[in-house]
Amino acid sequence: MSATALDLQPYASLDDRDCDKRIIKAKQALGNRVVILGHHYQRDEVFKHADYSGDSLKLSREAANSEAEYIVFCGVHFMAEVADIISRPDQISIIPDLSAGCAMADMANLEQVERAWAELSSVLDADECITPVTYINSAADLKSFCGSHGGIVCTSTNAQKILDWSFSRREKVLFFPDQHLGRNTGVKMGIPLEDMVIWDYDQPMGGLETEQIRQAKMILWKGFCSVHQMFKPEHIENFKREVPDGKVISHPEASYEVCQLSDYVGSTEYIIKTITDSEPGSHWLVGTELNLVNRLHQTLAKDNKTVQFMSPMVCMCSTMFRVDPQHLAWVLENLVAGHVVNQVSVAEDVANNARTALQRMLEI
Ligand code: 13P
């Protein structure tokens, strides 16, 4: 064991092929002491080293079931936090680059949510009437807020079931941070658009009148994912003109208009399954992150399927992209040398209530 942790700096100049060899060697040395989880948006050079890949829900379950001492999460920060919260106390959650955050998750913080709750409580009895629901793309303290206010976490896979659960308990939902997932799921459940209001966290009372709050069924936080907001209805209209029998599939973080024009809407795992199970020779327009779409395009070319990215612009999750083979080699070789670097650890008081909200979700 080396006395101090290995420095990151020399890894920056390694080429991807050298990293590859070193990652494989370090994984072999660690054996089943380590598990690598890879989100679908991860770049190929990292994704190929994952023991398990999946969407947020699937990877949360993998983290909860894992026996490994070290969970190396190739994704973004909130995912590694979830792994820390739901794994055993002796397991260690690690993210190769601590700056790999989620820009949408950063659009809601605890101070803003607590202020919103206090302002809503000045209009109605919030604890009686409102279930707070946080998308898993959020910081641990927001999950903790939901856990301690009778609320719950959802992912893009289970949002409808979670909203059913929430409405069976209280008449309204405060949904944060992604307005689009909230709106698209609400519409799918038959909730009229006029029963949903936007909570603008930069304005007093969310920019709403008292009567609007009283009337609303869903109060949607004004957050969004800039990657998914790049997709526009005209991209679909152009595609439909050019490929009339082509199919369109989008992630529910895309806008209402895009989801309405799409043939299918669902999580990354759903998108992969739907296209993989489709007829050979089919042509798809896909509204989600570029790394995933490129991977589908390459792997399904053998079935003569065409998988096309929705936007003419490049829409990559730039924060997920920060996890590169150089950082992965660095964290793994440190583990081999007996050092934990880039541990993601959630304070126990926050983790306890966050776990409550996550477990409510995992039980549904
Ligand atoms: P999934 O749960 O569908 O993988 O989505 C996570 C995400 O961050 C999408 O932007």
Ligand code: SF4
């Ligand atoms: Fe967050 Fe958007 Fe990246 Fe998903 S794609 S992790 S929502 S920034």
